[in-house]
Amino acid sequence: MTATSHPEFNDQTEALEVARVFADAIRGKTVLVTGVNRGGIGFATAEAFDSIDELKLKFPSVDYRPLVINLSSQQAVRTAAAELLSWPDVPTLDIIVNSAGIMLLPERIINEDGIEMHFATNHIGHFLFTCLVMPKLIKAAEKNPKGSTRIINVSSASPTFSAMRWSDMNFEKTSKELPEAERPNYDVHRYWGEPDAENKSYIPLEGYNVSKVANVLFGIAANARLYDKYGILSLALHPGVIQTELVRSLGAGASTSLVAALDPKLGVGKTKDGNENYGAYLADCQISDRARPLAVSSDEAEKLWELSEKLVKERFAW
Numbered sequence: 509m510t511a512t513s514h515p516e517f518n519d520q521t522e523a524l525e526v527a528r529v530f531a532d533a534i535r536g537k538t539v540l541v542t543g544v545n546r547g548g549i550g551f552a553t554a555e556a557f558d559s560i561d562e563l564k565l566k567f568p569s570v571d572y573r574p575l576v577i578n579l580s581s582q583q584a585v586r587t588a589a590a591e592l593l594s595w596p597d598v599p600t601l602d603i604i605v606n607s608a609g610i611m612l613l614p615e616r617i618i619n620e621d622g623i624e625m626h627f628a629t630n631h632i633g634h635f636l637f638t639c640l641v642m643p644k645l646i647k648a649a650e651k652n653p654k655g656s657t658r659i660i661n662v663s664s665a666s667p668t669f670s671a672m673r674w675s676d677m678n679f680e681k682t683s684k685e686l687p688e689a690e691r692p693n694y695d696v697h698r699y700w701g702e703p704d705a706e707n708k709s710y711i712p713l714e715g716y717n718v719s720k721v722a723n724v725l726f727g728i729a730a731n732a733r734l735y736d737k738y739g740i741l742s743l744a745l746h747p748g749v750i751q752t753e754l755v756r757s758l759g760a761g762a763s764t765s766l767v768a769a770l771d772p773k774l775g776v777g778k779t780k781d782g783n784e785n786y787g788a789y790l791a792d793c794q795i796s797d798r799a800r801p802l803a804v805s806s807d808e809a810e811k812l813w814e815l816s817e818k819l820v821k822e823r824f825a826w
Contacts, residue, residue, distance in 0.1 A: 510775040510787035510795065512767060517793035519748055523762035526793070530770035533656065538601050538648070539769075540592075540641075542577065542634065543608025573598065579608055579633025582621050582820055589640035600648035601641060603769050606634040606723070607662040616679055616710035623819060624678045630719035634661065635726055635816045639824045646738050646826060654739035655775050660768045661727050661744040666720035667789060667803035668746075668796075669693045672812065673718050679710040689802065692717070721803045726816070728785050728809035733826070735776045743768045746791040767793045785809075 514529065527534060564572060573595070577588035592598070609630045617625040623632060638645075638659055649657040673690050675681070683692050684706045692714045697705040700713050727742035734740035745764045768774065768790050777787025780797070785804045787795050802808055817823050 509780070510777045511773045512794055513771050513773045514767075515794070517763070517767060519792040521763045521793050523766050526763050526766040526770070530766070533770040533772065537603060538598060539603045539605070540575070540601055541605040541607055542579065542637075577633075577637065579637070580610075580619050580625060580629040582632070582636055585633050585636045586640065589637050592641055593643065599644065600651070601644040602648045602652065602656070603658050603660065604638060604641070604645065605660045605662065605765055605769060606638065607660075607765065608634075609662065609719075611716045612712040613715065614712060616715070618678060621819070622678075624715055626715035626719040627677060627722065630716070631722035631726060632816060632819055634723075636820045636822075638730075639820075639822075642824070642826055645740055649738045649740050652739070653772075655735070655741040656772065657738075657740045658769055659727065659730055659734075659740065659742040660765060661723040661742065662747055662765060663723040663744045663789070664716070664720040665746050665791075666717040667724050667744075667799040669696050669800065670714070670717035670721050671800060671802040672721055672725070672808060673714070674811070674815075677718075677815075679715065682707050682709050683711070683714075722812055724789050724799065724803050725805075725809040725812040728788050728804065728806060729813040731776050731788075732806070732809070738826070741775060743774060743787075744789050746789070746796065748792065764790050764793050 578584035619628040694705050724744040727744045730742040745768045777785050780786035789799045
């Protein structure tokens with residue numbers, strides 16, 4: 509059964525402490541972290557990986573390489589992926605941490621690809637980029653122990669109270685028109701200042717919630733395709749409630765990202781206590797069993813993979 513190596517790690521554990529414990533798992537690895545703007549979780553994650561200006565001052569012996577990517581545009585994602593694939597001196601990619609994200613856009617925005625902006629950026633952008641650079645992940649997996657080549661998706665607490673909105677991905681219907689399983693958690697939205705969520709179509713927090721559930725399901729579907737065949741492991745996590753630039757429209761931090769990326773005891777989970785995919789979702793540096801069943805369902809994950817391929821107009825098979 510998948511587990512963590514350090515049960516003493518918790519919501520107070522610092523990312524650099526996790527990095528020190530797993531230093532051997534970092535040394536010599538090529539790690540890509542999206543969203544490394546100063547003040548964000550991604551920057552803290554990159555710092556803990558010992559991995560441009562400010563980091564170079566602290567860790568001058570580490571080789572850094574910037575990659576500009578606009579995750580809200582599929583064309584921009586394809587351009588960035590092509591650039592990474594063209595780097596001959598970076599033949600492998602050992603770990604990718606999909607940490608970039610947007611949150612609480614006050615108005616509904618449909619991007620150039622016809623997709624609601626939270627979902628387009630937080631899920632589809634990462635899905636497409638990860639799939640496109642897969643050859644370098646597979647190349648890394650050929651030399652790494654099974655499960656140590658990883659795709660890490662930074663989610664949130666959303667999977668503990670939300671599910672996918674399959675019948676209305678672009679938020680055109682009111683919440684009360686949705687099938688019951690797809691309706692928002694009204695209590696959560698009342699807490700966040702949306703007392704009339706039943707009668708609203710676009711709710712900023714719900715746009716974010718759906719994209720964060722997708723982060724978990726993406727990892728589950730990826731494991732079904734990559735773990736047994738190549739030894740590539742994908743996990744998702746809730747980093748905690750952190751004061752970063754993500755909540756510009758509005759403790760823990762990067763430590764759980766580091767545990768997910770580096771702890772050798774983690775693996776593909778099985779059904780536990782009737783719940784699927786135990787181990788696919790972490791919080792407070794430990795495996796969490798608080799995600800709703802629909803947020804860790806293999807059937808939901810396959811449905812998401814099919815939708816994602818349809819939206820990017822490309823099928824992936826390795």
